[in-house]
Amino acid sequence: MITINSRLIRIHWFGLTCFFSFLLLSGCQTITNSMLEKPVSAVDVLPMPVASHEFSFDPFRDDVVGNVQVINANYEDTLSDIARRFNLGYEEIVAANPDVDPWLPGAGTRIIIPTQFILPDAPREGIVINLAAMRLFYFPKAEDGEMQYVITHPVGIGRLQWKTPVGATRITVKDENPVWRPTPSIHKEYARNGNPLPAAVPPGPDNPMGTHVLRLAWPTYAIHGTNKPPSVGMRGSFGCIRMYPEDIAGLFNEVAVGTPVRVVNQPRLLGWRGDQLYLQTYPVLEDDKRNHDKQFGKLIEETRSALKAQINARPHQTLNNSLIKETILNPRAIAIPVTKADISLQNYLDLALHVQNTMPFNATWVGDIKGNLTTAEIWESEQIQ
Structure with a gap:
C-alpha cells in the first residue's frame, strides 16, 4: 500500500x-x-523567495535545511518588517546584518536573510527549542521510509532576570483564547514599576499570551502567542516562549497533548549537508557562563567521528580553520560551509540567492504590521514593565 x-x-x-x-x-x-x-x-x-519554515530532510545524512537568501530593502522597510515577512526573529536578522540600521535600512540596501538552519543537537522528535538561536523546531512523526519533516519558527524567550529553563518537558494543555493569570512574582514586578495588574486578564488584544497557548509540565511556563509581535526574537518574556500569532496558531493545530518538548542552549552548531560540514554561530546569551571554546573542540571531534561523517567524501574534507575562526568571532546566525577551501564569510554571502523582497510562497504571515508598535517601542516597554 x-x-x-x-x-x-x-x-x-x-x-x-x-x-x-x-x-x-x-x-x-x-x-x-x-x-x-x-x-x-x-x-x-x-x-520568488523560498518559504522559510517548512522543510524535508534525510535524517540519516543531513543536519541542515533551507538556504541563505538576499533581498534589497524597500523604502519603508525596517529589519523588523523584513524579519516577520521571512519568518525570522529580530535578533536573527540584526545579527545577520550588523552594518545595517535596523530602523531605517534605506531603499535598495542589501539584506541577508538567514533562512538556512542547522538543526539542534537533540532528539528529532516533538518540539526542540534552542534558546541561543531563539528558534523552535517541531518534528512531526515520520512514517517508515519517508523523509523527515521539520517546521521551524522564531521565538522570544525569558529576559535576563526571568530565564527560560533548559531541559525536557511536555505539552499538558492546549488552550485557545486563554485568560492570563499573572503569578505573584509577576504581580510584584508590575507593582514595583507602578503598573499594577488585575488578578486576571481576559482574552482579547490586551492579553500578552495572544490567542493560543500550549501549557507545559513545568508550572508557570508555556509556549504561547503575543500581542506584541515585534518582540519575537528578543529576550522579553517572563520565561515563557513567545511566538508570532500566525505561527502559534499553526503549531497549535499540529501538536497534541503529550508532545515532548526539549529546551537546549546551543550557540554553536555543526551539521552535515551533502559533502560539506556547516557551522552556525549565535551570540552567547549574557547569562551563559560556559567555556564555549573548550566545548567547541570536543564538538568538532564528535561531529567528525560520528557515523554520519563517514558518508561519501565527508571523511576527506579539510576544515577551513580561518573561516571557522571568522564565524566564531562574528556570530551572524548564518550557516556557513566550513569545509569549503579558500573562501571567506563575505565570499559565501556574495553567492547567496538574490530574491524578490516579497512574501514567500506558503508564508505563515500575510498581513501588514504597520500601525502596530515598532520594535524600539516594544523594547522600551519591556524595560519599563
Whole structure:
C-alpha cells in the first residue's frame, strides 16, 4: 500500500513551482523592451523567495535545511518588517546584518536573510527549542521510509532576570483564547514599576499570551502567542516562549497533548549537508557562563567521528580553520560551509540567492504590521514593565 505525505507533496510542488517560475523569469530577460508594454524591472527577473519554515530532510545524512537568501530593502522597510515577512526573529536578522540600521535600512540596501538552519543537537522528535538561536523546531512523526519533516519558527524567550529553563518537558494543555493569570512574582514586578495588574486578564488584544497557548509540565511556563509581535526574537518574556500569532496558531493545530518538548542552549552548531560540514554561530546569551571554546573542540571531534561523517567524501574534507575562526568571532546566525577551501564569510554571502523582497510562497504571515508598535517601542516597554 502506498502512503502519501501531504506535507511533502506541498514542499515538492512548491519546489517545482519555484523552479519553473525561475526558468520563466530567466527567459524573460531575453525579451527586448520594445516587445513589452513596459520596461523590465529588477523585480521582474528575480526569483520568488523560498518559504522559510517548512522543510524535508534525510535524517540519516543531513543536519541542515533551507538556504541563505538576499533581498534589497524597500523604502519603508525596517529589519523588523523584513524579519516577520521571512519568518525570522529580530535578533536573527540584526545579527545577520550588523552594518545595517535596523530602523531605517534605506531603499535598495542589501539584506541577508538567514533562512538556512542547522538543526539542534537533540532528539528529532516533538518540539526542540534552542534558546541561543531563539528558534523552535517541531518534528512531526515520520512514517517508515519517508523523509523527515521539520517546521521551524522564531521565538522570544525569558529576559535576563526571568530565564527560560533548559531541559525536557511536555505539552499538558492546549488552550485557545486563554485568560492570563499573572503569578505573584509577576504581580510584584508590575507593582514595583507602578503598573499594577488585575488578578486576571481576559482574552482579547490586551492579553500578552495572544490567542493560543500550549501549557507545559513545568508550572508557570508555556509556549504561547503575543500581542506584541515585534518582540519575537528578543529576550522579553517572563520565561515563557513567545511566538508570532500566525505561527502559534499553526503549531497549535499540529501538536497534541503529550508532545515532548526539549529546551537546549546551543550557540554553536555543526551539521552535515551533502559533502560539506556547516557551522552556525549565535551570540552567547549574557547569562551563559560556559567555556564555549573548550566545548567547541570536543564538538568538532564528535561531529567528525560520528557515523554520519563517514558518508561519501565527508571523511576527506579539510576544515577551513580561518573561516571557522571568522564565524566564531562574528556570530551572524548564518550557516556557513566550513569545509569549503579558500573562501571567506563575505565570499559565501556574495553567492547567496538574490530574491524578490516579497512574501514567500506558503508564508505563515500575510498581513501588514504597520500601525502596530515598532520594535524600539516594544523594547522600551519591556524595560519599563
